[in-house]
Amino acid sequence: MRILVVLAHPLEEGFAASVAETVRGTLTANGHTVDVLDLYREGFDPRLSRSERSRYFEPAYDPSEAEPFVSRLKQADGLVLVFPQWWFNFPAILKGFFDRVFAPGVAFESDPDGGRIRPRLGNIRLFWAFTTTGSPWWVVHLYMGNPVKRLLKRGIAAFCARGLDFRLVNLYDMDRIDEAKRKAHLARVARLTGRI
Template structure:
């Protein structure tokens, strides 16, 4: 399987970067090909352009500024996103990636009758997120309702691809975790990815 692995963290020595490296190594050891997209290292601009916004409901959508990223998305059979959850949400750079690259005509089409959007990423069979949160499990799930999971699963994955293998693996309470807990989490990631 050919996977697009998207990393969204500004620090090269972050735990998220270690997760991305672990994921890439594990997948490649399993015979998969991995296109590593480090949004910060590649200088991705998350700001939606005026032309992109104005063309949201026109055909064709003006995705010329991100056509290389669209090509990488279309070449993928699976997506793995690695990022921290900040304020119970995506880092801004990842939100901008979804806004600009998961665009009309690429990830979905508008229903001409004004109904549901029509998924267009038939090439995507797997949609995983490997994340961390500073909060403990109970705050993310019970108090906040796990907003990132809902957006990814019910919004982005469901609206852009049909029947994907969706999975989200979180390391909770990141700010208080020990080195041993982080290593154990990396091992859980290795084990899960080795089964793909």
């Protein structure tokens, strides 16, 4: 498989970078082709431009302002996201990636009569996310209702592709765990991605 790994974290030495490298190394060792898109290091601009928004629902939307990121998504068979959850949501740069790259004609088609959205990412068969959060499990699930999983699975994945292998793997209490737990999580990431 050709897998696009999208990393959304501003610190090159951060734990998210270690997770992304574990994913990349494991997938590559298993014979997959891996394209790592580090949104910060590649200078991705998350802001939807005025011209992009004004043309967004035109019949032949032109996503060229978001190239080469659109092409990289279209070439992938699988998508793996690596990011921290901040305020129970995506980092702004990742939200901008969805806004600009998961565009009409790329990720979905709008019914011209204003009805249903039709998925266009038939090439994507695998949609996984590895995230961290400073909150404990019970806050994310019981108090907040796991908003990131809902947005990814019911919103983005379901509206853009059919029959996906979807998985979200969280590391909770990130701000309070020790090095042993971080290493154990990286081993879990390697074990899971090794099954792809």
